[in-house]
Amino acid sequence: MVVRYLKSRVAFVYGPTxxxxxxxxxxxTLDRDICIRALxxxxxxxxxxxxxGIATTGIYxxxxxxxxxxxxxxxxxxxxxxxxxxxxxxxxxxxRPELAPGRAPSDAVxxxxxxxxQRISAGALNDRSVPQLAQEFDVSERHLRRVLQREIGVSPxxxxxxxxxxxxxxxxxxxxLPITQVAYASGFGSLRRFNAVFRKRYDMTPSALRHDxxxxxxxxxxxxxxxxxxxxxxFVRLTLAYRTPLAWDVLVALLQKNxxxxxxxxxxxxxxxxxxxxxxxxxxFVEDTASNTHVNVDVSLSLLPxxxxxxxxxxxxxxxxxxxxxxxxxxxxxxxxxxxxxRPGLRIPGTFDGFELALRxxxxxxxxxxxITNELARRIVCALGEPLKTGCSSLGRxxxxxxxxxxxxxxxxxxxxxxxxxxxxxxEVARKVADGALRLEPGCDVAATRQALLVIDGLDDxxxxxxxxxALCWPDAFPATxxxxxxxxxxxxxxxxxxxxxxxxxxxxxxxxxxxxxDNA
Numbered sequence: 001m002v003v004r005y006l007k008s009r010v011a012f013v014y015g016p017t018x019x020x021x022x023x024x025x026x027x028x029t030l031d032r033d034i035c036i037r038a039l040x041x042x043x044x045x046x047x048x049x050x051x052x053g054i055a056t057t058g059i060y061x062x063x064x065x066x067x068x069x070x071x072x073x074x075x076x077x078x079x080x081x082x083x084x085x086x087x088x089x090x091x092x093x094x095x096r097p098e099l100a101p102g103r104a105p106s107d108a109v110x111x112x113x114x115x116x117x118q119r120i121s122a123g124a125l126n127d128r129s130v131p132q133l134a135q136e137f138d139v140s141e142r143h144l145r146r147v148l149q150r151e152i153g154v155s156p157x158x159x160x161x162x163x164x165x166x167x168x169x170x171x172x173x174x175x176x177l178p179i180t181q182v183a184y185a186s187g188f189g190s191l192r193r194f195n196a197v198f199r200k201r202y203d204m205t206p207s208a209l210r211h212d213x214x215x216x217x218x219x220x221x222x223x224x225x226x227x228x229x230x231x232x233x234x235f236v237r238l239t240l241a242y243r244t245p246l247a248w249d250v251l252v253a254l255l256q257k258n259x260x261x262x263x264x265x266x267x268x269x270x271x272x273x274x275x276x277x278x279x280x281x282x283x284x285f286v287e288d289t290a291s292n293t294h295v296n297v298d299v300s301l302s303l304l305p306x307x308x309x310x311x312x313x314x315x316x317x318x319x320x321x322x323x324x325x326x327x328x329x330x331x332x333x334x335x336x337x338x339x340x341x342x343r344p345g346l347r348i349p350g351t352f353d354g355f356e357l358a359l360r361x362x363x364x365x366x367x368x369x370x371x372i373t374n375e376l377a378r379r380i381v382c383a384l385g386e387p388l389k390t391g392c393s394s395l396g397r398x399x400x401x402x403x404x405x406x407x408x409x410x411x412x413x414x415x416x417x418x419x420x421x422x423x424x425x426x427x428e429v430a431r432k433v434a435d436g437a438l439r440l441e442p443g444c445d446v447a448a449t450r451q452a453l454l455v456i457d458g459l460d461d462x463x464x465x466x467x468x469x470x471a472l473c474w475p476d477a478f479p480a481t482x483x484x485x486x487x488x489x490x491x492x493x494x495x496x497x498x499x500x501x502x503x504x505x506x507x508x509x510x511x512x513x514x515x516x517x518x519d520n521a
Contacts, residue, residue, distance in 0.1 A: 035077040039063050047243065048100040051078045053089040058203075060084035065095035082154045082162040090202045091169060093209070098166035099294070101241045101321060112137060113151035115443030116144060117159065123308030125160035126187035127278075164188060165201055167308060172209040175236050177304075179206050185304040234301055234391070235285075239294040240311065242320040245345030248288040248295075250517070251318060254349045257370045258360050261378040262397035263385065274388050275352060276398050277306040277313075283390045286314060295320070316442055316473055319347035327475075327507045331514065334503035339514040346517075348509055350470050354440025355402040355433045357471040361463055362426050363418075369466060369482065369516050379416040384408055405430035425458030432456075442473040461494075469509045478508035488515045 038046045046063045053060040053076040060078065061067065078084040081097050091097045115137065124133055133156065134144040148156055168186035171177055177185070183194035183206075198206050249269055256266040264273040272285040282300025289296055295318065303310050315321055324345040331340050340346075351357035363372045363380075384404045385397035405413075406427060413423035432438035438452055446468060453464045465479035478501055479485065480494040491497035504511035 032077060036072060036075070039075070040069070047241075049079075051081055051084045051097055051100075052076065053078060053084050053087060058089055059092050060089035060097060061092040062095045062097055062100050065092055067092070067094055080152050080154070081166060082152065082159045085162050085165075085201060086154050086158055091166065093173075096169075096173070098170050099239065099241050101243050111443075111445065112139065112144070113147050116148060116156065117152065118312070118443045120156060120160050121163050121308070122312035123163075123187050123306070125156060126164070126308065130156045160187075161197065161201075163308065165198060167311075168194065168198065168206065169202075169209060170238065171236075172206055174238060177236065181304060182206065185307045187308055235298040236301060236304070238297045238299065238311070239289075240286075240297055240315060240318075240320055241294045242318075243323055243325070244292055245324055246288065246292070247343045247345045247347065250343055251347050251349060254370055258364070258372040259374075260356070260360070260372075260381050260385075260399055261374065262381050262395065263399045265392075265394040272392070272395060273352065274390060274395050274398050275303065275310060275313075276386075276401075277303070277309050280306045281386075281388055281398060283392065283395055284310065284314065286318065313352045316350040317352050319350055319473070322347055322475075327510050330507055331504055331511055334511070336504070336511060336514055339518055343514065343517065346510060346513060348469060348473070348475070348513060350473050353399060354471040355405075355430065356399045358429050358433075358440060358467055359400065359405070359426060361466045361470075362422055362429070362458075367483070369479075369484070376417050380405075380413070380418075383412075383416065402430045402433035406434045421458050425456060428456050429453075429459075440467065440471040444472055446472055446474050446477075469512075475509050476506045478504075478512055482512075484519045485512055485515050488519045 035050055035052070038050070039052055042064050049063070051060050051062060052065075054070045055074045055076060056070065060076075060081070076084075076087065076089075078087065078089075081091070081100070084097075085091075116133065119133060119136070124136075130144065131141045134141040137144065139147075145155055148154065148159065152159065154162075164187040168182050168188075171182040171185060172179070175182075179194075180191050183191045186194070188194040188197070195206060198204075252266055252269050252271055255264070255271060259266065262274075264271070266272075270285060270287040272283060274283055275281065280303055282303040284300070284303070285298040286295050297311070297314060299307065299310060324347075328340045328344055328346075331337075351360075359380075360372055360377075363377050365371045365373055380400060381397050384400035386401075386404075387396060388398050390396060408427075410420070410423040410427040413426055414420055418426065429438070432452070433440065438449070440449070449472060450464055450468060453459050453467060454461075461481045462479040465477045465482075468474045469477035478498070480498045480501065485491075486493070486497050489497055489500055491500055501508050501511065
């Protein structure tokens with residue numbers, strides 16, 4: 001993928017003869033000259049695209065590291081933190097590679113590798129084996145290892161270990177959590193194992209990363225929620241990085257339009273919700289910062305054992321791995337310049353849970369792509385969502401799980417006020433998700449999932465495309481049958497709209513969102 005904006009940015013810094021092909025940076029074999037020019041630019045848009053190891057110090061850094069530049073002959077370039085650590089480099093304590101933005105799904109060459117990396121980064125190997133993960137993808141363990149080795153240059157176990165260590169490093173540097181809690185929150189099964197791996201990989205003890213109490217951000221932070229019980233000490237604060245720009249106000253406004261009452265709340269530009277992962281439940285709050293480089297995340301201490309999947313899902317919810325420079329440039333050249341300039345850095349609101357998103361889509365107001373029927377959603381949440389004590393008056397329920405909705409069935413949904421056909425559709429989706437016949441999460445085979453959804457009575461191209469867009473985080477999802485999109489784009493029918501949308505690929509989902517927002521302006 002050639003990111004045109006980045007090419008023009010480097011051409012501006014170095015002149016037209018130094019045009020940069022970023023596709024060469026994102027390949028496993030990096031072009032040294034291109035990486036050197038990108039590194040010298042220190043442009044934040046390259047952050048996370050590659051990492052640089054310094055042979056004389058044994059340290060690896062992000063391209064934006066403010067440290068003094070090393071001599072070119074001492075630089076080694078890697079396309080992932082895992083590859084740098086496998087080569088024996090330790091993460092820089094100044095630029096902190098663990099805070100670099102992740103790569104967008106469209107950057108990965110192999111669908112299987114992309115899906116496996118997403119699952120591993122979310123902690124899939126913390127409590128299960130490589131053969132079990134391979135079985136989840138319906139491939140052999142050997143094939144999974146071979147694919148990851150070919151695409152990113154490391155084994156599944158090495159990749160998982162890198163993610164655990166980098167998360168542990170964040171918790172050690174940014175919180176005052178006890179080291180034992182840090183070890184378990186990072187996915188290690190024992191404190192002894194954590195200490196041994198940390199010392200072997202980083203040539204230091206975990207406690208060496210601890211700063212004086214005055215210089216360490218307090219692990220507790222106010223939730224910003226009107227509480228009836230509980231206190232700030234129930235939370236730990238972390239950050240999630242993203243590539244600028246980020247249209248945060250637009251993103252939060254879109255999420256507010258389809259909130260599940262009791263499950264989510266928006267207070268100004270701050271978003272909060274209840275969550276449950278692997279039997280652990282709690283509350284998270286997210287807000288943007290003045291730095292415009294990361295969001296602050298306050299996480300209940302009760303969620304520490306499942307912190308890796310929680311953070312991974314929050315990145316999906318807020319589309320933090322997007323590359324807005326590439327997306328916006330593509331859409332501008334595709335004829336949407338005015339819309340893009342109105343909302344630079346627009347993100348697709350994702351979801352914390354795939355079934356939860358499918359339920360939202362099926363509760364949308366007739367013909368509207370975002371607003372749900374609030375009172376109907378409230379009844380379903382109150383009846384089928386598990387109660388949760390949060391200490392927050394606005395948050396008291398977990399989102400209804402697929403198993404509970406399937407057990408309730410269509411007739412009970414009708415009793416809540418859901419139209420009969422839509423009730424049967426919701427019940428059928430819930431049954432398939434609960435049975436494992438349908439998976440709605442990033443990394444799934446988009447074409448296969450689409451076919452599985454279209455055979456369900458009551459799901460059409462428009463609704464399925466919305467599920468693809470937000471539950472599967474598929475950036476090229478595009479509901480061409482949507483009448484509002486046809487009207488704003490000046491297309492007479494779905495066929496002509498699809499033809500027009502070819503200019504926006506592979507980011508048609510972002511184009512659709514721009515057009516919807518224009519229609520409701």
